[in-house]
Each structure stands twice: as structure tokens, then as C-alpha cells.
Amino acid sequence: MNIFVILKQTFDTEEKISIQDGKIAEDGVKFIVNPYDEYAVEEALRLKEQHGGTVTVVSVGPERAAEALRTALAMGADEAVLIASDHPDYDEFSISTLLAAYFRDKAFDLILGGYFSVDSGGGQTAIRLARLLDIPHTSAITELQISQNKATVIRDAEGDAETLEISLPALFTAQQGLNEPRYPSLPGIMKAKKKPFLTLDLQQLHLTDAEIAPRTTRLSLSLPAARKSGRILQGTAQEQTSELVNLLRNEEKAI
Amino acid sequence: MGNTYVIVAETRGGRLRQVSLEAVQAAVLASRDEDKLIALLLGHQLQEAATELARYVKDQVMVIDHPDLAMYQAEAYLAALAPALDQLQPHTVFFGHTAIGRDLAPQAAAHLNAGQISDVIAIAQTDDTVSYTRPLFAGKAFENRKFTASPQIITIRPNNITPAQPTPAPAEISELTYSPSPSLRTVIKEVVSKSIGRIDLTEAKVVVSGGRGVKSKAGFQPLEELAELLQGAVGASRGACDAGYCDYSLQIGQTGKVVTPEIYIACGISGAIQHLAGMSQSRIIIAINKDPEAPIFKVADYGIVGDLFEVVPLLTEEFRKVLSITS
Numbered sequence A: 001m002n003i004f005v006i007l008k009q010t011f012d013t014e015e016k017i018s019i020q021d022g023k024i025a026e027d028g029v030k031f032i033v034n035p036y037d038e039y040a041v042e043e044a045l046r047l048k049e050q051h052g053g054t055v056t057v058v059s060v061g062p063e064r065a066a067e068a069l070r071t072a073l074a075m076g077a078d079e080a081v082l083i084a085s086d087h088p089d090y091d092e093f094s095i096s097t098l099l100a101a102y103f104r105d106k107a108f109d110l111i112l113g114g115y116f117s118v119d120s121g122g123g124q125t126a127i128r129l130a131r132l133l134d135i136p137h138t139s140a141i142t143e144l145q146i147s148q149n150k151a152t153v154i155r156d157a158e159g160d161a162e163t164l165e166i167s168l169p170a171l172f173t174a175q176q177g178l179n180e181p182r183y184p185s186l187p188g189i190m191k192a193k194k195k196p197f198l199t200l201d202l203q204q205l206h207l208t209d210a211e212i213a214p215r216t217t218r219l220s221l222s223l224p225a226a227r228k229s230g231r232i233l234q235g236t237a238q239e240q241t242s243e244l245v246n247l248l249r250n251e252e253k254a255i
Numbered sequence B: 001m002g003n004t005y006v007i008v009a010e011t012r013g014g015r016l017r018q019v020s021l022e023a024v025q026a027a028v029l030a031s032r033d034e035d036k037l038i039a040l041l042l043g044h045q046l047q048e049a050a051t052e053l054a055r056y057v058k059d060q061v062m063v064i065d066h067p068d069l070a071m072y073q074a075e076a077y078l079a080a081l082a083p084a085l086d087q088l089q090p091h092t093v094f095f096g097h098t099a100i101g102r103d104l105a106p107q108a109a110a111h112l113n114a115g116q117i118s119d120v121i122a123i124a125q126t127d128d129t130v131s132y133t134r135p136l137f138a139g140k141a142f143e144n145r146k147f148t149a150s151p152q153i154i155t156i157r158p159n160n161i162t163p164a165q166p167t168p169a170p171a172e173i174s175e176l177t178y179s180p181s182p183s184l185r186t187v188i189k190e191v192v193s194k195s196i197g198r199i200d201l202t203e204a205k206v207v208v209s210g211g212r213g214v215k216s217k218a219g220f221q222p223l224e225e226l227a228e229l230l231q232g233a234v235g236a237s238r239g240a241c242d243a244g245y246c247d248y249s250l251q252i253g254q255t256g257k258v259v260t261p262e263i264y265i266a267c268g269i270s271g272a273i274q275h276l277a278g279m280s281q282s283r284i285i286i287a288i289n290k291d292p293e294a295p296i297f298k299v300a301d302y303g304i305v306g307d308l309f310e311v312v313p314l315l316t317e318e319f320r321k322v323l324s325i326t327s
């Protein structure tokens, strides 16, 4: 099976966000593979172990995103492709157009991605890609089984579990609960250094700047107002709960 | 002549969703008087919902009613929606940022070659620009965005934009046909519905959340009771989900759902940064935790230091008393 995983490098979820010169500051930030994409990598590796084939990981991003791809290689992926883009303003339209150009001449059975990225969180890119490639997709899957030319998946739809059958090639996005991603092993990390790593640019994908010009643009950035530290209620549990309900009713007018 | 603004509305359990009325209001906020507002409703047995929707939409409600659309299915819904969009040539299309909207909107965006701004929480119109506010990092930061071209696609986060008010006269309702293509590559085999009769977490006005401090599946029972009394929903920290006390679909935080209820009650949740990202924009935050040093107290409006198994049932009793006096 020819399995591809599209992944994004994101800030570690532990990071606090600060703004510098109208941009999100990246100094000293720790970067990780987007947690949802990590489930996708893990699922691809399990499918390969079961059915054979190759796993190729693909990312659109700046140079530093190479590190996320190397992590995926160290987990066990076979090849990595970085579509180099230092353009911070690319939106999901741009990124999905780039990815579609990459996939156009590829033979693939399966493309996996994450449900959304924990930074910009739009949840658009993978689904757009499926449309652009005219393949079926299911988002937010918590289970995936392949037999012959069919995938059976369970989709999480606001808590409902839907079982769907889809013919391949298809694209799926991973929801939490799909699997428990492995850590890269030391030999894995050593081997990753020798695995094929391809870097592509716009020209190599036969795209012009105009064709991927973003359809949306950022006007400004802000941080949420810090919440004021509240009140710790005093007295017995009975007194505290009674006071709380009183406050919610008479001061907050919330009930 | 004005432009066409389309709202793709949805139902849940046969009823029009609140977020769809918020999406109608979003269209009002983003458009001008001369523009046309048209709502599309996809599904099956939609008469009641369509009549309801027509009270809020200025110009027209178009219904695509077919048994095959009774349940959301990505390919079928796009096959039903795309011809309608091709016909209407909309300037902007609004969806709820729901399980359906999150999946259908990007498909529509790709179909129309359009930009999309997801998870919008506020809309402002100045002279010649409409700006859309949305969270980054699940709410650790916010950005304002605008479109540089049309058509434009938007998804609206539930519970943030005030729902539309009824219009002076109900809109006209018309039907569009849908003929399923035999070439669909997706088949729905089975649905296990756990959400029936429940309020969706992201739309709930009250969220009662449990963390690792709840200690077991059964430990969620008192939280369920409190949520039910307040007509709210139950949520969880990742700690509780990882421990298997509840489903991942309840997880709130940077890698889960973002909620903005009127009242958020965190029980036995420490307040990790990833969790805070998902609930800090709630109007009132209440924390119940036995550790006075727990970081959750730093964002809580009201804190109770104590054992949740003692405090939550007492709290439910207190609410019950007050609510029974009023009703």
C-alpha cells in the first residue's frame, strides 16, 4: 500500500503565546508534530506493518518543519517531502493547492492527516485536498481497517459513532482515540538520517505565486484579556455552595 | 444590485439548531441592506425546521429534502449542496462550526475555489472591510482576518454571535431536488448515537467538567446530575479521557473542543495550559478542587476548595432549591 501522511509542525501545546512586532513570537519556542497528525503517522505505520507498503510524510512549511518530518521518519516512516514555503501568509487555500499539485502525479491508496492543527485550527486543508484530488474522505476517525480495496472507519460526529465504508483511494483525518502514537526509538532516530528526504519548491510543482495567492489575510493579532483572579469562597461546604448559588443568581444574574 | 449571502442551516433531532440562527445573524452582520440573504436547509423531513428558519431569513429558504440526506455524509451532502451554490453564485456562504459545518464548509470552499475563515467568533463591518475574529491556539491568541477575494466561506463558532431576530415577514420557502448519484464511494453502515436528547457541548449554556479528580466512570454521575438540572452538558479534561472515565468527544482544551458557556464548572481539574485554552473564554468559571494551589483557581471567578464528591451534590441541592422557587 502506498500511504501518505500530510503533517504540520506546530508549537508545543505547553507554550504560552506572545506577540512581537505584530507577529506571534517564535523565539525559544519548542516545536512538535501537530498532535492530531501524530495519530495519522502512527496509523500509517500500523497499516504498513499489517499490509506492507511505504509511508511517505509530506509537509508544507518553513525550513524548521524538516524537524517534524524527521520525527516521523524516526517513528518509522520511509520517506519525507518538505514543500518549502517561507510565506507566513499562506492560508488553507494556498496550502491545499500546493499539496494537490504534489499529489497530482502520485500513485496513492491512502492519505492520512489530522482532524485539525492545534495552532491555526481551521481544519480545512486535508478536506480541501480530498476535494481537489476528487477522492472520498472521512474526517475525525477513531478507527480504521483496510481490507482489499475498502476502508471501514468509525467517525466521531459530536459524540455519535458512525461506521462508514469507503472505497480507496481515500483520505482520512485522525481524531483523538485513534491510537497511541509510538515514541521514536534510538535506532529509529539513527536510521532516519539516511532515509530519503526531498525538498520541493514552487517551480518544481509547476505553480506560480499567483496560483497560490492566499484568499484571506490577517489584519491584526491580539491576546485575550487576562482573567482577574476570582474569589475563593469560605466556610463549610454547605455555606460555600449556598453562597455560590446566591452569587450566581443575584450578582451574576446567570441563573 | 446586491450580492447573495447564503446560510447553510442544519437540524439536530429534527429541530433547527441554534447555531444556524447565529449563522443567519453573521450573514446580517457581514452584508448590506441591498444584499440578498438565502438559507439552505439540507436533510430529511425538514418542514418544521424550514418554517422556523423562514421566520429569521430575509429573502428565501431553499430546502433540499431527501431520505439519503437524513444523516450527514460528506460526499452526498456536497453533491446536494454544490449545484445549489453553482446556481446561486454566492458572495459569502456561512456554516456553523459543527461536526457538519467543519466537514462540509472546506468541501464547498474547494468546490468554489474560495477562501475560508473558520471558527469565527465576531464580525465587524467598517466602510469597506468586513473583519472576522477567530481564535488561534484554541484561544491563547486571537486574529482578525479578511478576505482578499470572493466567493468567501465562513464557519461560525456556536454560542458567540447573538442569534438572529425574526424578520417582519417570513421568507418564501422553495424546494430544490437532489438525485443521488450511483457513483458515491461512501456508505454509512451503522450509527451508534450517544448524543440523542443531549445538548451539544459547544452549544451548551452550562458546562460541568470533570477531570482526573473524578476518579472513575461512576464518579461522573454527580456531574451528570448537576448538568441535567442546569440543562447543560458534561465535559472533561484530557486527564479524565486518557484514564478512560469518559469519551474523547467530551474533551475540552487545545486538542479537544473549545467551549464558551455562560457558566463553566471545573470539578477535579488542575487547570493545565491546554485545558485552559479550551474554556478560558467562558463567562463565569467556577472551580472545585481540593488543592488550593491548583492553577485552575487562577482563572476561576469563584473557587471552592474541597472534595468534589461532597461539594457537587451539595451544589446540585442548592441549585435545585433556587430553581424550584422560581419555577
Ligand SMILES: Cc1cc2nc3c(=O)[nH]c(=O)nc-3n(C[C@H](O)[C@H](O)[C@H](O)COP(=O)(O)OP(=O)(O)OC[C@H]3O[C@@H](n4cnc5c(N)ncnc54)[C@H](O)[C@@H]3O)c2cc1C
Pocket: A013, A035, B210, B211, B212, B213, B214, B236, B237, B238, B239, B240, B251, B252, B253, B254, B255, B256, B267, B268, B269, B270, B271, B272, B273, B274, B275, B278, B288, B289, B290, B291, B294, B306, B307, B308, B309
Ligand atoms: C499534546 C498535548 C495536548 C493536550 N491537550 C489537552 C486538552 O486539549 N485538554 C486537556 O484538558 N488536557 C490536555 N492535555 C493534558 C494536560 O497537559 C493535563 O495533563 C490534563 O489537562 C490534566 O487533566 P486533569 O486536570 O484532569 O488531571 P490532573 O492534572 O491530574 O488534576 C486532577 C486534579 O483533581 C484534583 N482532585 C483530585 N481529587 C479530587 C477530589 N476528590 N475533589 C476535588 N478535586 C480533586 C487534584 O487536586 C488535581 O488538581 C494535553 C497534553 C498534551 C501533551
